[in-house]
Amino acid sequence: DETAASYYWVLEKLRNYIGPNVQPSAIVCDCEGGLFAPIAELFPESSHLLCTWHINNCVKVKAYNLFNKNLDSVERLVNGKWRxxxxxxTEAEYDRALNNFKDAYQWCPAIVDFVMQQWVPQREKFVKYWKNQVLHFGN
Structure with a gap:
């Protein structure tokens, strides 16, 4: 199952396999919340990054439902302001992009709220400015 306890067990086995003193520079995963605490506990020196492919799919699904299933509007969002x-x-470029996104989608406060609540707090895990500060070989 996808509980924190199950992920802890799997990651503990991985840590034992690679060696208890080995700390990967980065661990990249999907947005499964049950992984966050076990990664932080078992690999405290590793940077935890999120897969942008999974994040984009999550944003697409949310936008699809909020935009009355209009695929063109969803693609404009994902390939435009969201990208x-x-x-x-840079952090300044990020701030500008986020403000441009909020301005462009003020007509749909639910998508703005979704991004602000779900993704902005985790920006260091997936926005290029922050993730490029971690050795991750483009993953």
Whole structure:
């Protein structure tokens, strides 16, 4: 199952296999919340990054439902204002992209709230500016 206890067990086995003193520079995973605590506990020196493919799928599904199943609007969001947020290479660029996103989608406060509550708090795990500070070989 996808509980924190199950993920802890799996990650503990991985740590034992690779050696208890080995700390990967980065661990990249999907957005499974049950993984967060076990990663932090078992690999405290490793950076925890999130897979942008999974994040994009999550944003697409949310937008699809909020935009009355309009695929063109979803693609414009994901490939436009949202991509600018993900690809920001400085904190100032990130702030501008986020503000542009909020301005452009003020007509749909639910998508803005979703991004602000779900993704902004985790920005260091997936926005280019922060993730490029960690050796991750483009994963």
């Amino acid at each position: 600018k947020i993900l690809q920001a290479t």
